[in-house]
Amino acid sequence: MNWQDALKDYQLYLKIERGLSQNSINNYSFDVKKLISYLEANNITTSPIAITKETVQQFIYTIAKRVNARSQSRIISGLKGFFNYLIFEEYRESNPLDTIDSPKIGRKLPDTLSESEINELIGAIDLSTPQGERNRAILELLYGCGLRVSELTALKISDLFFEEGFIKVTGKGDKQRFVPIVESTQKYISIYRNDVRNHMDISNDFKDTLFLNRRGKQLSEAMIFTIIKDLATSINLSKTISPHTFRHSFATHLLENGADLRAIQLMLGHESITTTEIYMHVDKSHLKAAIENFHPRQ
Template sequence: MKSWVKYINDYKSYLKIERGLSVNSVTNYAFDMQKLTDYLTDNSINVSPVNITDDTLQQFIYDVSSQGLSARSRARLISGLKSFFNFLVFEDYRKDMPMELIEVPKIGRKLPDTLSTAEIDSLIAAINLSTAEGERNRAILETLYSCGLRVSELVTLRLSDLFFDEGFIKITGKGNKQRFVPIGSFTQKYIDLYTTTIRPHLNINKGHEDTLFLNRWGRGLTRAMVFTIIKQLAVKINLQKSISPHTFRHSFATHLLENGADLRSIQLMLGHESITTTEIYVHLDRKFLNIVLNKYHPRKN
């Protein structure tokens, strides 16, 4: 399998340098290839990326699918494999595209879960503010919801990214693309409270001096830590929804749309490369669309 390692490493470099994908995205693509190489090893199939056939790939997908892989996961796996073999063709490592006749299963678009403003208020109200972590957690949830951040963007947010006088924070998103997101005075207040009363008392580790949100040991939070904070609060208020940090991002976009914001503005704040990604939020309130039509269309009467 040595040849696979070489090609996969070249592919990862291509994804990172040429396509500008984030570390997480590159890792996910590499994971797809790891599934394939494990399958080949387990079945004693000795082929290289250059000479593997569409029959072998089709059998791999069939065998993996028979183990209970969902249509959505199967579609993601096929998409990852197509990306890899497209790369091989692009770089002239092979002449043909073995994934050409393999169809991606049709799946419905997964609609995001959202929280009502009352549910968000309840989650924040359940935070124990008598602890240092509580003050930090309130600032975290307010920032997630008020700015619509991805959890990866939140945990990498720095003190030097805060431009409160101008009313913005600088976000480094997917592919290291940067954008400025507006931040309201309400959220600024809770971040200021954390940075002036809690953060100065931490023994901050070297390399984390500029990291905004820290754990009790003075290091940056992980995405899993933020996920756990939110899950525990959901249990505490007996919230009958499966939520994650991303739920706050969905709720941010949904509530903006429901209150009259245009999709282009929401797209810029979320950092979506394409507005079609943002359009997923349109489904969430059909009554809102009727209001927009009746308010703005010249033939509304």
């Protein structure tokens, strides 16, 4: 088995067996390709089955001089997954990275916006244009439901269940979840649909897509980044923000106001509660309040 065949088989496994998105598959593949490039650059002839832990260790030592600890940790994790796949398929008996520890890295706390900053950003939108109504609905939805940008651009009209108070969201690995949507967010989406979208010339392939560009096609993720960046510039916001900042703010503000961590996990679509726990960086007074309000000895 050569490296290219092994990589293709691994990509197929990630897609079919694990149901990962193309973006995730590309990230995992990128880590393996780095190792392949290292072997080629150093004229090291070995196969995925025969490569030794010493060769992999030397690769890790080499990249450690060029990338930060977080990137190094990600590459190690990606390669471990690749070699675990080879073990699963019985091509190998051991993982050459089993004895290689990832570097210690601090947990990066998410950037968040205050409620006033979010209101100021939305208030800076020019509502005299059709795109303005669309952009207001987008920001209200990002903050109101905590969506990933990829989830927002893929959202369909048929995913809106306003009478029930929910939207159906398709997340990573095509996993679907229902997220509550408040009436104010519903209102801004309805204004966009009725006053703007209904008057557009929409391409046949995007009749059910909610957010459209001027050509009647699905709005790109890059365009949403640009919309938010331009709004931040217009109000002289000192923070560097992205669509994900609204997702972080959604979760943080819910937690600060007493929402259950498990409920936040379900709304965000996190597989593990440990991913959601990053939002526990909020003021510790909320933890004290939880004891005072809910412990039977109080």
